[in-house]
Amino acid sequence: MTEPQRRPVPRDRENDYTAEQAARRREFVADVTGASLHHVGSYTVEESSLRGNVENVIGAAQVPIGLAGPLRVNGEHANGDFYVPLATTEGTLVASYNRGMRLLTAAGGVRATVVEDRMQRAPVFVLDDALSARDLAGWIAAHTGEITAVAQATTSVGRLVEIERYHVGPMLYLRFDYTTGDAAGQNMVGKATWAACEWIQQNHPDHPNYVLSGAIDTDKKHSQVNMLRTRGKRVVAEATLPEGLLREHMGVTPQQLFRARQYSQTGGFMAGSANNGAHAANGLAALFIATGQDVANVAESHAGIVYSQVTEAGDYYWSITLPALIVATVGGGTGLATQRECLQMLGCHGPGRAKAFAEICAGVVLAGEVSLSSAVLAGDWVSSHERLGRNR
């Protein structure tokens, strides 16, 4: 059988980030697939601004943004009432988060705290046997100063704060932990760790082999090591919801919520779930798209641990801890046209704002928990989708 001649995607190696090139590729698509890309070709972002963000540009997806809020956040870095842009195509999502925000705000707001901050690259060194691997771990511990200097020489921002070690067979898995300022930092720590590994390989007498990722950084993948040891920001959002407000706004009582919490906590444990809460991924995906975050990080960032109690006064203390929230206010997609505007709405564009943004993200997630968990109990869940969703 003769294979059809396959046509490569047109590119201009000199300057590919132009309106002409994008148009040329849309025509190519129309030609080979028959699909018109009229809307994809309707955008206002400057092609030249996309270098470093995407290759072979053909246009832009338009993802509708709904506005929720205000959400009162009482954080260390974010403090005030926020109006939150959520880019989504799922009916009821904005309405549901909005409802949760209203309640949280009425209750005085959501406290949000970044409790850990560390991004990893995790190489693996492969030795002849376990004893050599253990010796290498000792050697690295003895040379931490030099390794840190080498790693940090690659970056003006990243700071190496710990090198964790995990032994398996003849292998030494390392987890290099960095702070990365206001960037998400995966590339930054990749480069720094690569330099560190090269230095180790060259300076250790056995010149041991390594691979830059031994998979325990679990980049773009949920993992238990993230749950335990943090990736990106570990952020807690918490609020105490007065019984009266819960009844009035949500039609549920703290006791009902707490009772149902035991069911979902138990179910989540049995299921081996990444999150014993309701739906952190919904709010995070919508926020991430709107604000130019790396949306693939929803895989890691959606992990969560809900902890709640009924207070002695009969109110409901509700918290969610996001152990692996990966966000940025510089770099990546944060500077693009609509993305920058959305970050600006939140006062979170640019340097010095990553922790504030992390606090807002956690607050938004808690709003979603409050709303959905209450709706499921109050019986509004199916009916609200009937009313607001596409299956109406």
Next chain:
Amino acid sequence: MTEPQRRPVPRDRENDYTAEQAARRREFVADVTGASLHHVGSYTVEESSLRGNVENVIGAAQVPIGLAGPLRVNGEHANGDFYVPLATTEGTLVASYNRGMRLLTAAGGVRATVVEDRMQRAPVFVLDDALSARDLAGWIAAHTGEITAVAQATTSVGRLVEIERYHVGPMLYLRFDYTTGDAAGQNMVGKATWAACEWIQQNHPDHPNYVLSGAIDTDKKHSQVNMLRTRGKRVVAEATLPEGLLREHMGVTPQQLFRARQYSQTGGFMAGSANNGAHAANGLAALFIATGQDVANVAESHAGIVYSQVTEAGDYYWSITLPALIVATVGGGTGLATQRECLQMLGCHGPGRAKAFAEICAGVVLAGEVSLSSAVLAGDWVSSHERLGRNR
């Protein structure tokens, strides 16, 4: 302390899906936050088409789309060379997937197979004790026919294929499994299961209490139950890559890949990772944004199991199984302006195309695995980010 007067987001209860309303809200944002939303307000999607997809519309995020391909897919439903739209802001992503597609296509293409298809809603019934819960399980088994009829009466598409049971204490967790045609189906199965539960509650002599989700559907959350029992489509992408092609295109050999596979497999196992492969979330998030999927489903869909072997001929057999790929070609955001165009590019818009689209998704994921795994080994990983990424 007196609280500032908080201003609610403007809405028109009569007709909120108009250009005027969107503009009014953008002005509101400008007023309360100082942020201009010029680009957010520049879109071509019709406001009226957004009803059921989003509330409180203010405009649209523009997410740049790059074109990768062609990718040869040899599926049961998708068969041919596909040009793939990837909406992302992460530099190198499109280039990297493109590289993997080139190799897969040169190797004759990627086989893709949907091996399971089932969407769940998982209520929990709470009884007085374990014995009553076990009895209820028996009663439900004896009334499966009636329950199925009741559930299916709520939907013209969904079909109930199994009711799984999981006992804990006095609780009976059920997992209702449905096929949902070309829709993702979360709302469809929610409505059907709600009807089923109401019927059970009314007809069982004890009128047992239930909550519509006991959290083992793990909606919007990765879980081990998904890994095992499937959520959405369980799809396998597989290819055998000739040694010569691997050397030439990627600069690696099957033996090197297989050796490194042992490292990452071991690391992924130790880390409790949702995926023992490289970065399924990257390709899926980009495809999902472009094609109007529910992007929060990246949380579940990014799970994966890589399995590979060196063949007797010395080539490399590589497969990835996505146990919880949740996709649709009707409903949700699939009908919106740019999203529809992107599905049309793939020949996957509308009824009868969900399995084809699932096959393409899996093929794209495998392309990303091939490219990144090879790059890490060949030492191109850091350098390509230097060249193409924002940290250049």
Next chain:
Amino acid sequence: MTEPQRRPVPRDRENDYTAEQAARRREFVADVTGASLHHVGSYTVEESSLRGNVENVIGAAQVPIGLAGPLRVNGEHANGDFYVPLATTEGTLVASYNRGMRLLTAAGGVRATVVEDRMQRAPVFVLDDALSARDLAGWIAAHTGEITAVAQATTSVGRLVEIERYHVGPMLYLRFDYTTGDAAGQNMVGKATWAACEWIQQNHPDHPNYVLSGAIDTDKKHSQVNMLRTRGKRVVAEATLPEGLLREHMGVTPQQLFRARQYSQTGGFMAGSANNGAHAANGLAALFIATGQDVANVAESHAGIVYSQVTEAGDYYWSITLPALIVATVGGGTGLATQRECLQMLGCHGPGRAKAFAEICAGVVLAGEVSLSSAVLAGDWVSSHERLGRNR
């Protein structure tokens, strides 16, 4: 370097199960290691009774047995007050379980219910590709009757109740579920499944290759699939403890227990623990040694899910579900001298008693939960070990 001549363990191929052979091996040990085995050689079990239980016998370990109880069990199969033999060398274990039993009994006893019963062998068939694997799954479903007949022909007791399927790449993992009467059944299901696989291999047109265990039976290993899908007996023990009794016997209140439950539930979830309770393994190991169970099954059997609530009356409902309790009252070590006596103490020796024994096991575990959890809260934990343990 010349290797020393290594001396093999003496054996008599004709009749190795004699006092003489055991003595001969003890002398051999004394000769090559210098260790006297006086106590090891002091036992009353008949050597001839050990055939099928152990090879190269040198004697017996003496594991001290303490007596706890009475424990009131209100089960379907076990009903009454039980005195429980616990073989252990850990100080405070018997005292602690005894304390819990006293409380449970004072509260009217522990309800115990076997909610599932199934033992597995899980072969994997390896095909050319995923499509063939899916087809094989269909073929097996279509031939379930014949496969069941073949499997059951190997056993007078085992009954095949389900063949579960799990797809990965070109592989079809199957999980054959059986009831196995009063035996633990691992060997029984191994033999039956082997026959089934041979039949499939011979009768399927492609004669597919298989391995008798693809590791998802997780024999002798804890696993999430056990948590979800049961291995051996799934048993629930539950009790409602009046507030007054808890205060008086344990010095704690339901509210304190419930509050602390949230801490350990949360900790267990974050840690990826096999059991969100306290220490099921302690009671089970001691019972298993005493009663001739396969003690390695503690690995699987110690998994557990605690679920509790404060009742409206202010009492404490406490349950633990053991999803993978593997026990027997026939076969294995149940017929040996001391082991049989201990089963007889419980009225659980011989046919028809496995479920009763499972109920007692679960009741014992709950007693241990009640005692230790209360002690930790009441501050008795360290002090009781000071008083009763070896570190006094």
Next chain:
Amino acid sequence: MTEPQRRPVPRDRENDYTAEQAARRREFVADVTGASLHHVGSYTVEESSLRGNVENVIGAAQVPIGLAGPLRVNGEHANGDFYVPLATTEGTLVASYNRGMRLLTAAGGVRATVVEDRMQRAPVFVLDDALSARDLAGWIAAHTGEITAVAQATTSVGRLVEIERYHVGPMLYLRFDYTTGDAAGQNMVGKATWAACEWIQQNHPDHPNYVLSGAIDTDKKHSQVNMLRTRGKRVVAEATLPEGLLREHMGVTPQQLFRARQYSQTGGFMAGSANNGAHAANGLAALFIATGQDVANVAESHAGIVYSQVTEAGDYYWSITLPALIVATVGGGTGLATQRECLQMLGCHGPGRAKAFAEICAGVVLAGEVSLSSAVLAGDWVSSHERLGRNR
């Protein structure tokens, strides 16, 4: 309904560790249950030696011990040919381990290395909010010296090496890591950590509340945190098995083993298994019973990570890493009659031998892996149980 008068177990509060008391309790059992305890009452261990090991003694379980070996261990602490006592009632277990030992020894022995050594107690402090919890973590880090001094003042052996922190909501979970010499150390670290927590509570200005275990020590429970961060000894056993030996002794080739390894690795990952190897729990349970270890620790100790490769020479490198091997050569049951003799056989009784014993344990486990994994492939598995097991 009137409850029957329940009879308490007879005890002598003055001196309960006598032959008379044990006999009195056996008579009591005979009286209330009808069971004769002739064999249970036949033992040679001194009752007076049991104080601190068990309460309410009635006698001893006789668990048959089989002898396996010699096993050549090339460790740092254990070096030589060992004859291994395995206490079990499972037919084929001793024969199977023996077979594996023969192969390992013929291949030059098994290398064994203790790569980490740390035992934990993990309290949880509960604060008002996440910010206070984070502040407490900082305060503890600033007072590590004092806390270490307080903890270590409780023990002449234990050394506090790290205090790990894990934040959730308003809670600060800590994991105190100690070396504990030749003891298993759970009680030692409980006492030391209790002292540390009391000191923190008294000296921190807020006098924060704590519970001595927040469940992330996962005592007596398998967990992912153990897999990652070690509990007890982390030990690697490894060997390179020449192709010729494998063929001759086991009837399999390195290529066959490696191919099947991919199946079980994949299956173990999908199943969420505690061990991607074959059956570590079997050998460990048998060794633990024989040598007076706390058998409940099989729950944690059976976790394992197998890593293997085919070498360039075509031989098979095989390793297993036990991340949570909890063993002792002093304390607990190690000094009792038969248990001491068995430790003496291994040259592992008393101070200074715990790491040697850990190395032997790991070597034994690898022997079992080699034997069973080969048997499954060579088709001997079912047939050997037919020949040697009770179902013959």
